[in-house]
Amino acid sequence: MGTPFSSSSSCVALASVLLPLLLLCLLSLVLNSNQSTSLWSPSWLSPTYSDSAADAALAEAGAGGVVIRTKESAAAIQASLVSPNDIPATRFLLPPAAAPAAAPGPEPGKDVDELKDKAQPPSSIRVRRRNDKLERLESNLARARAAIRAVAQSPNKTFAIDKDYVPVGPVYRNPYAFHRSYLEMEKLFKVYVYEEGEPPLFHDGPCRSIYSMEGRFIHNMEMGNRFRTRDPHQAHVHFLPFSVVKMVKFIYKPKTFDISPLERTIVDYIRLVSSRYPFWNRSLGADHFMLSCHDWGPHASRSLPELYSRSIRVLCNANTSEGFRPEKDVSLPEINLKTGGTAGIIGGLPVSRRSTLAFFAGGVHGPIRPVLLRHWKDRGDPEMQVYEYLPKGMDYYGMMRKSRFCLCPSGYEVASPRVVEAIYLECVPVIISENYSLPFADVLNWRSFSVQVSLGEIPRLKEILAGISTRQYIRMWRRVKVVQRHFVLSSRPERYDVFHMILHSVWLRRLNIRVLASGS
Secondary structure (H helix, E strand, O other), rough: OOOOOOHHHHHHHHHHHHHHHHHHHHHHHHHHHOOOOOOOOOHHHHOOOOOOHHHHHHHHHOOOOOEEOOOOOHHHHHHHOOOOOOOOOOOOOOOOOOOOOOOOOOOOOOOHHHHHHOOOOOHHHHHHHHHHHHHHHHHHHHHHHHHHHHHHHHOOOOOOOOOOOOOOOOOOOOHHHHHEEEEEHHHHHEEEEEOOOOOOEEOOOOOOOOOOOHHHHHHHHHHHOOEEEEOOHHHOOEEEEEHHHHHHOOOOOOOOOHHHHHHHHHHHHHHHHHHHHHHHHHOOOOEEEEEEOOOOOOHHHHHHHHHHHHEEEEOOOOOOHHOOOOOOOEEEOOOOOOOOOOOOOOOOOOOOOEEEEEEEEEOOOOOOOOHHHHOOOOOOOOOOEEEOOOOOOOOOOHHHHHHHEEEEOOOOOOEEEHHHHHHHOOOOEEOOOOOOOOOOOOOOOHOOOOEEEOOHHHHHHHHHHHHHOOOHHHHHHHHHHHHHHHOOOOOOOOOOOOOHHHHHHHHHHHOEEEEEOOOO
């Protein structure tokens, strides 16, 4: 048996252990106290997401953001989201990962040391590079936010040089901020389209129907453009290219009203991409977006809590009473391309040749149209041309061209293709809807070029429209012509057209979040 240590030697040994630990603790406290330092000042951090539309800081381009911390797993993400400035953590959509399989033994004839020599270096360097890419993305976004806010708040309003188009006038909520935001988007914004999935449910969509926007956006996004990147680490947002319309056509059983096949398809797809890539897991889907013009798009998004509550949902059915959140989601204009193009349906008559005060023709469905037809159908008033079925020999687009106002009541859902049809034909749209979040309302001032009528005002519809003076009407008519370019669906996307306006709406929502790398 050995001799016991003396008391003095025990103290020395204990001190040699405790002193380094004490120094490490002090160093940790110093580092932790500096973690709040970031590219944003505290004023940039907006409050926790609210379901209230009043929380929509995106009403002006360049609003502040919400912090999302990324971690290796969902549990770690939830544990880290405890700051009052963070988005509240929600349950992760995927089950816990399976236990890792046992490492395979050495192949016969191979020495273990030889295998060690050929082993890959630790992944920490690669992870660090990925974090550097993410931090670079967020740094660029922070600079873009600062540039947009500086323009929005500057007393000296000047536009940046743009040889193509400069948005001016009352049709824009803040034309200076919008222009700067658009230029920053063109300079920075990158979208990654997941390549997983096969047509027709993925990477495909309708291009000749009331749901045309679904197919045309997917096609334009995938055919190659300045915003698409093939490197997912360079992307600010990730697009989930599934088509709800195609799912309804191919996997829905008619007349059952059972959308569970659609929900399972979406769950399986996100499970696939989240297992192959780290991007869904690191933000719980907050930097991902889906797009759907089908009435069931919002319902299909409920298949996953994170897709519904965190991801950017680009929807035609933008009904705020059914969970649409303007500060997070994007209202998609509904465009009915019966022939697949816009030839012959853009352009209208001058004011002097618009002899009809108001026009509508459409089926009786939903809560609003029955009220409209009950009050104005078959009234024998030549100024109020309201029909359930268009009379034989009467041209639908021709009537819109010669009408001053085009009535756009909601049907089963809040959106109506008549809004864009009216803009195409230079007829001032009269939007009769409830809880409808209008497209591009974060940059467009809809009240400057449209009339918005509530359900209770339908009996007074003629009084309201006739009360608009000729001078005021001409101003509104000219503004419709100005905003028309933002709704045009080009065969090849052009600046400021509807494709780019949709992307700009997604860009604004991405500006409103910040994704932090693990350990930041």
